[in-house]
Amino acid sequence: MAVYIHERYNWTDFHWEDEKILSLLSDVRNLQGKLIGKVELLGFELKDEANLETLIQDVVQSSEIEGEILNPEQVRSSIATRLGLDNSGLVNADRHVDGVVEMMLDATQNTDKKLSIQRLYDWHGALFPTGRSGLHKIDVAQWRAGDMQVVSGGMGREMVHFEAPKAERLSQEMNKLIGWFNMDSTVDPVLKACIVHLWFVTIHPFDDGNGRIARALTDMQLSKADGVNQRFYSMSAQIKQERKGYYAVLEKTQKGDSDITTWIVWFLNCLKQAIIASNAIIDKVVRKHHFWMHNASKIGNDRQRIMLNKLMDNFEGNLTSSKWAKVTKVSTDTALRDITDLVSKDVLSKKDSGGRSTHYELNW
Secondary structure, three states, X not given: OOOOHHHOOOOOOOEOOHHHHHHHHHHHHHXXXXXXXXXXXXXXXXXXXXHHHHHHHHHHXXXXXXXXXXXXXXXXXXXXXXXXXXXXXXXXXXXXXXXXHHHHHHHHHOOOOOOOHHHHHHHHHHHOOOOEEOOXXXXXXXXXXXXXXXXXXXXXXXEEEEEXXXXXXXHHHHHHHHHHHHOOOOOOHHHHHHHHHHHHHHHOOOOOXXXXXXXXXXXXXXXXXXXXXXXXXXXXXXXXXXXXXXXXHHHHHHXXXXXXXXXXXXXXXXXXXXXXXXXXXXXXXXXXXXXXXXXXXXXXXXXXXXXXXXXXXXXXXXXXXXXXXXXXXXXXXXXXXXXXXXXXXXXXXXXXXXXXHXXXXXXX
């Protein structure tokens, strides 16, 4: 029978082999510095846009890791509203999306606020506003009352990957974690983000939502490490890409001892890739800015502006007149007039031979 890390004496006396992580940590810190320097050159408006794009990715991908698919347009609308950014023409977000967004923004914008049990309860309540996870009623805004196992496989072939601490230990374990998180320490701020993630998912204090809250805590600590309350890279998006490796290294670490070198190396490599990938978000923001500088005067109505923004963000498939009509809630004739106008101004290009296969692409 497996012995889990939390069953060992003084299990939170984490240690690691410096020689295996220092070079990697130095690389990450160097990349963080370069990224923040690059962002500072963007100016206020583009920094806000880059922050918005990163937060959208973070919220959507963190939920997707748990198999929950959020509507990116609803997430965009919810974040833009709360950040006071222009969100005219965007869809209304449902209560659940708003809750996920509120948790993430509280974590990353209010890094100077102390972590507390009540704050974690508030995050959990925001994640589960109906008191249910799918069809199942769960304990919300309180520590779980029962046992917690991470299991895979069908009935009769179940494999237990991990068993969390018993419910009666949760109050003591969480008080210790919160005290450590709020304390000034000599641990590098990036390593602190790495440790809090592992520590929280090991305790698994809630009935559900532990992974999302662990990633919110990670983002909160990374915001402290960056020295800014805006996000310009998404750890959750990178974890989603490396999901198999993520679960494998967590399982291995939780069946080991307090030497967490392997976990730290994995985390730092993942973080390094997340920062490198952030360049794509920043490049997209700059590209959008240049597009509007050249084309803003050519736009004849709000429908065109909304659809062009969609094409640059999360538009699925090819743009057709029928899709335009459906999204903007106008007739196909009106949609075709809007599109033809933009084609004549060289904002859109007509593709394919005609008929049902006719679609349009953005010239950018």
